[in-house]
Amino acid sequence: MRRIRKYGEEILRKKAEEVKNIDGKIEKLIRSMKETLFYSNGIGLAAPQVGVSKRVFIVYDREKENLITVINPEIIEKEGEDIDLEGCLSFPEIYFSIKRAKRVIVKGYNEKGKEIIVEGYNLISRCFQHEIDHLNGILIIDYATEIEKEQYKEKLENLLKKKK
Numbered sequence: 001m002r003r004i005r006k007y008g009e010e011i012l013r014k015k016a017e018e019v020k021n022i023d024g025k026i027e028k029l030i031r032s033m034k035e036t037l038f039y040s041n042g043i044g045l046a047a048p049q050v051g052v053s054k055r056v057f058i059v060y061d062r063e064k065e066n067l068i069t070v071i072n073p074e075i076i077e078k079e080g081e082d083i084d085l086e087g088c089l090s091f092p093e094i095y096f097s098i099k100r101a102k103r104v105i106v107k108g109y110n111e112k113g114k115e116i117i118v119e120g121y122n123l124i125s126r127c128f129q130h131e132i133d134h135l136n137g138i139l140i141i142d143y144a145t146e147i148e149k150e151q152y153k154e155k156l157e158n159l160l161k162k163k164k
């Protein structure tokens, strides 16, 4: 179980590093990310959110009860559009309306080092795009309108005040 980094913490803005070796260290990281995700009841988590600037994310597909881990992810196909409210464990109780591709195909590696190709629709597609954004230092607030930011002004300011 690791502490989830919140908006205002520098690591969330860094471009995460490519994973060179899928070794015991990465396995350990993934294990702790899974624990952290389940404990926080989230659907997705990227390594920078637990303080590790590496290109790793996990997404839990509740419908299929499937936990997807992708190392060095890359979107190879995008299709359609979908606008919906989107939250983030690094922005507690804050939701912004974000346009995402309705379907994506992501290529990467699983924790065993095997190349994988995963397809996501709707919510899962949204999660894949959200988590890959994290690996590039992009956060949900970057998509928000001034009106939306105003709506959450107090919560956002409190997060920035708390930052370490």
Ligand code: CO
Pocket: 087, 088, 089, 090, 130, 134
């Ligand atoms: Co997030």
